[in-house]
Amino acid sequence: MSSTTIVFITGANTGIGLEVVKALLQSQKAYTILLGGRSIDKANAAVKDVQAQFPDSSSTVTSIQIDIEDDNSISQAYDRISKEYGRLDVLVNNAGAAFDGQVMEGKLSMREMWNKSWALNTTSTHIMTHTFIPLLLKSSDPRLLFVTSGTSTMAESEDLSVPINHSPAKGWPKQGFSVAAYRSSKTGMNMMMRDWVRVLKEDGVKIWAISPGYLATGLGGSQERNKKAGAGDPALGGTFIRDVVEGTRDADVGKVVRRSGVQPW
Template sequence: MSKIVLITGSNTGIGLEIVKALAGASKPYTILMGGRTPQKVQDAISTVQKTLPSTSSTFTPIQVDIESDGSIEQAFAEVRSKYGKLDILVNNAGAQFDQQLAAGKLTTLSARDMWNKTWNVNTTGTHILTSTFAPLLLQSADPRLLFITSGTSTLAGTENPAIPVNKVPPKGWPKTGFSVPAYRSAKAGLNMLMREWYRWLKEDGVKVFAISPGYLATGLGGDPDFSKRMGAQDPSSSSAGPFIRSVIEGQRDADVGKVINKDGIQPW
């Protein structure tokens, strides 16, 4: 029987690359593609099926908005009713609003609202969804729980001047330049959340990881072209999808409970 994988935020960016990587595997997966907008998820499924027409994996759209408890509960009820278990949960859904606020694109949100929304999407909503689906993970013979984090979340890495967000601005006020403090803080919080879930589920045999996929030009911050100018890779040309599949398939089990990237362990 194929393993059942739920991927949130699966219709675009890193989430879609994970789907493609699993669909291209030699063994089949039952891929539950989570997303807020059913039509966008269905369009993504069609894209994968056209790209990989010989795939033996199956795809099921799951409508879920991780900012909504009701939406999470509805998605859980659907998965429980259809499958009764979940083998792998990939918490991929996330968002970065710092740049959009700075550019005046979030006219309905104050700075406080933006910070709260950033944590709600990247950390709080992820925790609530995981809490809801945990009973289904415990029905699996080989359960895995993945949190997609960020290279900008490492505390030790803030000393690295090669990372664009670490550039020190000139003295004076206001400060200008590329800065995403709300997003970085929320993803650092997600790393600690991963550690908590690792502790809670250790005796249940759940393998828990946080995965840092590299600097990718997704729609996360609302401007992929800007990210590319800052040195980000296009997700489709990166190794993010195959790397995350390798974690799902057990190739990084020696690093369970850590924040990992394709090169090793990301410093805390």
């Protein structure tokens, strides 16, 4: 059984998930990093890439096939990690997506888009967590992280400094881009996180939802569009999540945290 901290990150072959892997590899602490991806080929390629970038890291990184929308894939990943490692110290529920734009592109109906948003970001994340709790409970310092969104806060949904909070002009149909399904599913995730806090309170599991900020990832389908809109460096998200893993936000257990503090509900 590994003596290093074992961290499993879903959706880790790209975006913020991959940045978490890189941040952990650069830490002074040694980790056993399990890089999860739906495509094992893409996960393997990501492992090869980060190993080349950080050849002197004291941590190890291994690819794990995991599609959180597939119960069989979740079970197989659980069985493999249980057999090879015996426990899990940190689960980073990073896998997720925004499908709102696919309605305007004609790729999904509105019902399909809303159902997919909740099925992936909320339902699948819950099932993933539920499956892996037994391995977390074998850790001496179990940590459970859910990657949420700054758009999920209801308290700040009228903040007009955020473009998506602007109201469209009078009339119908309405024009403009919306992320209503995505942000709603992440608000649901926040409540799900709170319920896991309740369920695991007596087990000593430290739990957070992580709001990494608006970063230039491929969320919503276009990394370049996000970058042009002012999104930050995705590496900021990786470093922030590593900091939470390493205990810098232990005073904020059970909350939605962002780099500047606690995100209002």
